[in-house]
Amino acid sequence: MENKSISDIIEAYLKEILGDSAQVEIRRSEIANQFDVVPSQINYVIKTRFTIQNGYLVKSKRGGGGYIRIERVNLLDDVNVLNSLIQAIGDSVRERDAFDIVRTLYEEDVITRREGDLMLVALSKQALAVNDSKIEDQLRARILVSFLNRLRYES
Amino acid sequence: MENKSISDIIEAYLKEILGDSAQVEIRRSEIANQFDVVPSQINYVIKTRFTIQNGYLVKSKRGGGGYIRIERVNLLDDVNVLNSLIQAIGDSVRERDAFDIVRTLYEEDVITRREGDLMLVALSKQALAVNDSKIEDQLRARILVSFLNRLRYES
DNA sequence: AAAATAATGGTCAAGATTAGTCAAAAGAGC
DNA sequence: GCTCTTTTGACTAATCTTGACCATTATTTT
CATH class of the missing domain: 3.30.56.130 (Transcriptional regulator CtsR, winged HTH domain)
Incomplete structure (x- = not known):
């Protein structure tokens, strides 16, 4: 390397x-x-x-x-951290930032590799491609926040 | 040659x-x-x-x-199931049909319960809500097909 | 005290260094 | 010849590096 x-x-x-x-x-x-x-x-x-x-x-x-x-910090364990994360996402998030979050969840053992991969494809530019890139980022934000909330209340 | x-x-x-x-x-x-x-x-x-x-x-x-x-990466054997599902989905799928497909995947042991839950979140009306319901169904189809393609292999 | 000076870190934009896209031109196989 | 694949290069996009200038806090001087 x-x-x-x-x-x-x-x-x-x-x-x-x-x-x-x-x-x-x-x-x-x-x-x-x-x-x-x-x-x-x-x-x-x-x-x-x-x-x-x-x-x-x-x-x-x-x-x-x-x-x-x-x-x-741990993304899901600490309510404050999770809140600032969700705040950072807001109502719009770029692919790269979303990917970083999923990778972090994997590294923290919150999700498995396969779960992370599934999340990634749902957040990818390819899957969400829509005419307007602004709407794409908004969609991504909604999906990602839904994921996070789902994971939060499960664990 | x-x-x-x-x-x-x-x-x-x-x-x-x-x-x-x-x-x-x-x-x-x-x-x-x-x-x-x-x-x-x-x-x-x-x-x-x-x-x-x-x-x-x-x-x-x-x-x-x-x-x-x-x-x-290693390609998996469930390819046939996945292919026929992808064909059935086409380029547009309603929430109800998408949910059925996810349930089928779970029943066929292609995915775990938790993976299914995450997929459902990303395919829900709530997450995908966009003005035009036709576009919503197209988005859902792209995401679902992306899921299925991801399930073709293990890394 | 107040003001000046020193000692930090922050921001931003230009330039350098990579890889990606797309379509025209060239070549290969029928 | 016609079609599909390969080759090329101009243009684009993303990421890293550098430096000039700015902001904040601590310390010293008046």
Whole structure:
């Protein structure tokens, strides 16, 4: 696997130092230095790979003694997390974000691989393709929220 | 049959490097270079020779560190049942009929109870509600057919 | 206190680096 | 010749990288 981007590598590193802990705190400039990238790349990695859809909450503080804290959370267990997830979905969600959520559910052992695959096809662009892409995203949101509620009340 | 096209040769090469592994990851430009063809020919080879009907799943990512991943999957035996169901569905299906089909799948032990419940959620009037009921039935058909196609193989 | 300075992280857009699409041109088999 | 498949390339889309500029918080100076 020679063709990983530096973002992939930084993502892996952050997940490694996160390990089994519930959270990890980093200094942006330190990580940027360590991997010889500009500091804003750390923001990019976090914004694309440590979203609530992926099962992470991120908090930060600027100024002296500033930090970025990454916290791993369970999507369905915590009512607050589930609520913020549903809020993030709103009434419209893109395919990619929906896929991230399903993958997270699988990684948290909330659903099986096959259940996840079935959910994915129902949320795919291909299945939902309709003239208007705005309506497509709205449909996807309704289906996904229905899935989540179904899973919530079952477990 | 005697004159192999370059596409045939690339196909054979990809299958060779796939070997016994479950999947292989390539860089499009690399393969194109190696065989001295334009990059889009790799797409052509994949689209014509690594389809799900042939037992392959393909995933890709663009941008830096991009790749094309080819995965081999096992096709299942319930294909006949699934084929006839897909035929019966056509391009439009009402909620009641869709529910019947899901129940049949459950009774035939093609899916579990929980998988069926998830499918029902995605096929429900509530989730799919859209102004036009004709479009709703078409959507439902696409989703249901996608489900059935997904059930053709196991990964 | 208030103001200045230092020390953090955030945003955004341009440019670079991949892969995807589509249709015209070329070739192969009948 | 006619049709189907293959080959090519111009154009498009997605993702990653970089840097200039902005915002917030802590510390020092006045």
